[in-house]
Amino acid sequence: MPEPSPSRKRRGRLLRSGAACVVLTAVAGYVAVQYVTGGAGDPGCRVVSAEGGGPEYEFTPEQAVNAATIAAVGTDRGMPQRAVTIALATALQESALRNLGHGDRDSLGLFQQRPSQGWGTERQVTNPTYAADVFYAHLAKVRDYTELPLTVAAQRVQRSGYPEAYAKHEPDATLLAAALTGTSAATLTCEGVPASATATGPEAVRAALARDFGREAAQRARAEGARSQDSPSDDSKAGDSKAGDSKADDDKADDDKATGADVPAAETSGRTVTLPLSEGGSTGGRAVGERGWQLAHWAVANASALHIERVVYAGREWTAGHTDSRWRPAEDSGTEAAGVTGTGSSAGSGANAVRIVTAR
Incomplete structure (x- = not known):
C-alpha cells in the first residue's frame, strides 16, 4: 500500500488539531457556565x-x-x-x-x-x-x-x-x-422547586430569619x-x-x-409563618412597605432551601412551581382550600403582614 503524501499527512494533523480545539473550547465553555451558575444549570x-x-x-x-x-x-x-x-x-x-x-x-x-x-x-x-x-x-x-x-x-x-x-x-x-x-416591589421571583431534603417547615423559616436578621448572633461570632x-x-x-x-x-x-438586632416577629399556625408589620415596630424604622417587600423577597429567595410553597404580601402572591414564577393577585380563598389557616387579625394578604407557607 502506498505511503500517504506529506500534504495528506499535514491535512490529517490539521483536522485532528481542529477537532481537539473544538472539544477544548466546548469544555471551557461548560466549565465557565458551571462556575457562573454554581453548577446548577437552570438559573431558577x-x-x-x-x-x-x-x-x-x-x-x-x-x-x-x-x-x-x-x-x-x-x-x-x-x-x-x-x-x-x-x-x-x-x-x-x-x-x-x-x-x-x-x-x-x-x-x-x-x-x-x-x-x-x-x-x-x-x-x-x-x-x-x-x-x-x-x-x-x-x-x-x-x-x-x-x-x-x-x-x-x-x-x-x-x-x-x-x-x-x-x-x-x-x-x-x-x-x-x-x-x-424592598424598595422595588414584586420584582424578584424563583421557581422554588425544593433542591434537597434539608430541614424544612415553619421552624426552619424562623431559624433562617434569625440567622440573617439577628445581628447579635453576628456580633457574638x-x-x-x-x-x-x-x-x-x-x-x-x-x-x-x-x-x-x-x-x-x-x-x-x-x-x-450600630443598630441592635431586629429579627422579625413571627407567628406560626400549621404550615404558615406570619410576619406582622407595624410602623416603627418590626420595621426597624423603615417604611412598612419596604420592610414587607424585603421579607417577601427574602422568602422567595430562600424558597428552594426552606421548601417554601407560597408567599403573600400586599395583595400579591408568589407560588412555587409556576413556570413564569410571577407575583399574582392574592386569592385568599385558595389558602383555605389548601388547608392553610391564618393566625388571627395580623394574617392575611394586606400590607400589615407577610405570610409564608411551607410545603410541610
Whole structure:
C-alpha cells in the first residue's frame, strides 16, 4: 500500500488539531457556565426592573440565598441601599455569590476574605452572615463611600489586584439591592422547586430569619473570633492583599454604634409563618412597605432551601412551581382550600403582614 503524501499527512494533523480545539473550547465553555451558575444549570431565579421592560438578572437558588443574606445583614446594620449594592457587586466579582471553600492563597467565602489578614477564622469567613457583617464594618469606615464610584468604594475595602473589576457588576447588583431591600416591589421571583431534603417547615423559616436578621448572633461570632485568633498580620501586600485595616477593637466599636438586632416577629399556625408589620415596630424604622417587600423577597429567595410553597404580601402572591414564577393577585380563598389557616387579625394578604407557607 502506498505511503500517504506529506500534504495528506499535514491535512490529517490539521483536522485532528481542529477537532481537539473544538472539544477544548466546548469544555471551557461548560466549565465557565458551571462556575457562573454554581453548577446548577437552570438559573431558577430572576430579578427585573420595577419600571418594566428594563434590565433583568438571572441567577441560581444558591446565589439567591446568599444575596438575600447580604441584603438582610446590611439593612439590619442600618446601612443605606447603596452599601448593599456595593456589597452585592463585590460578592458577584469575588465569588459569583457562592460561598467558596477555596480561593487565591487563603481567600475564602462570598467576599474571598483572608483569615491570615485578620478578617476572621476560616469558619467565620465562610459563614455568609459573618462575612457580610465584617464587610459592612469595613465599608462603614470608608469616608463618603456612598458618593464614591462603586468600584472605588469596593476596592478600598477589598484591596484587590483587579481594582476595576467590580464596576461591571453594578447594574446587576443595583437590581438585586432594590428588590432585596424592598424598595422595588414584586420584582424578584424563583421557581422554588425544593433542591434537597434539608430541614424544612415553619421552624426552619424562623431559624433562617434569625440567622440573617439577628445581628447579635453576628456580633457574638466576631467576639469569639477575636478571642480565638492572634492579632491580624501587619504584612501588607501590594495589589491583591485584601488586608483592610481589620482590628477587632475597631469592629467592636462599630458594633457598639450600630443598630441592635431586629429579627422579625413571627407567628406560626400549621404550615404558615406570619410576619406582622407595624410602623416603627418590626420595621426597624423603615417604611412598612419596604420592610414587607424585603421579607417577601427574602422568602422567595430562600424558597428552594426552606421548601417554601407560597408567599403573600400586599395583595400579591408568589407560588412555587409556576413556570413564569410571577407575583399574582392574592386569592385568599385558595389558602383555605389548601388547608392553610391564618393566625388571627395580623394574617392575611394586606400590607400589615407577610405570610409564608411551607410545603410541610
